[in-house]
């Protein structure tokens with residue numbers, strides 16, 4: 321009797337040892353996976369790292385002073401003074417370099433295994449968003465390119481490994497702001513605003529977005545960060561164009577306050593349908609509002625004036641070599657009339673990694689990373 325107990329407790333001890341060894345192995349593979357995890361990016365100018373440099377379009381950021389604080393101090397096509405959101409996420413997940421723009425001729429061989437950036441400035445959920453930019457990579461095309469990418473990777477490492485690389489990858493998608501700014505509200509009495517009331521337009525773009533995300537899932541994406549729009553009515557461009565008494569544009573703020581919660585609900589609905597947490601909502605509206613409403617708390621002197629631009633709030637026209645340029649980019653929440661500065665991008669990524677459930681639904685990226693390293 322006592323022998324049996326002794327044996328069973330010995331085997332319990334043995335099993336706990338095995339478990340500890342198992343966990344140690346898992347931890348070892350965490351490190352390797354964190355180094356090896358691919359990263360894919362889809363969306364608009366907030367996350368484009370230079371695809372539009374290769375296209376005949378006016379939506380581009382390949383001239384100074386863009387890139388002034390980038391390590392090379394040269395423009396790259398990023399709509400930032402330095403790093404953009406994908407760069408900072410890529411660094412935080414331990415990649416040796418950020419995924420290249422899909423159209424870059426340097427994206428070949430082993431470099432394909434890092435991932436790829438399919439984003440294109442000016443695009444929206446809808447095909448008719450950003451038509452004034454003519455030649456940009458619309459969402460359905462970005463997804464077609466993702467399928468093409470997978471065929472290219474299969475040729476390098478085989479179909480099964482390619483599938484695994486995609487299933488284990490982190491995906492970021494940032495799109496939707498242009499469906500308001502460069503479509504519904506682009507001109508008074510735009511075609512879409514005559515077709516839809518604002519609440520119905522929001523429902524429509526959310527339903528179209530859902531189709532794109534389902535396609536992304538079918539293409540093998542299993543961890544997808546989906547950002548909402550920022551406070552579109554409070555960016556320097558809109559303050560200059562539509563704001564009243566120095567305040568944000570009420571109409572665009574109404575649009576984002578309808579859009580963002582419905583986006584989150586739509587993502588939760590897909591996760592429920594799939595039975596798995598594939599889509600993770602990042603409440604970038606909240607993060608942005610934090611520093612728009614109290615810039616000093618984050619070390620900014622202003623969130624109303626762009627660093628680079630002209631006219632009221634430096635909010636009119638484009639950021640070019642002829643624009644006003646602030647000497648210290650660390651002090652500005654906005655780099656140009658529409659896009660956050662590198663410093664603001666860092667704050668946004670900080671919340672993506674560590675934010676509470678007010679910012680990240682159903683969980684932040686640190687939690688996702690910890691879960692994935694234990695199950696892989």
Ligand SMILES: *[C@@H]1O[C@H](CO)[C@@H](O)[C@H](O)[C@H]1NC(C)=O
Nearest residue numbers: 445446447448458460461528
């Ligand atoms: C966008 O255009 C592509 C190609 O013409 C088409 O397959 C897709 O259904 C269109 N998407 C929408 C939302 O109209």
Ligand SMILES: *[C@@H]1O[C@H](CO)[C@@H](O)[C@H](O)[C@H]1NC(C)=O
Nearest residue numbers: 673674675676677684686687
């Ligand atoms: C991430 O989310 C978890 C769960 O909500 C929370 O406990 C944690 O403090 C957050 N931050 C980090 C860095 O994990």
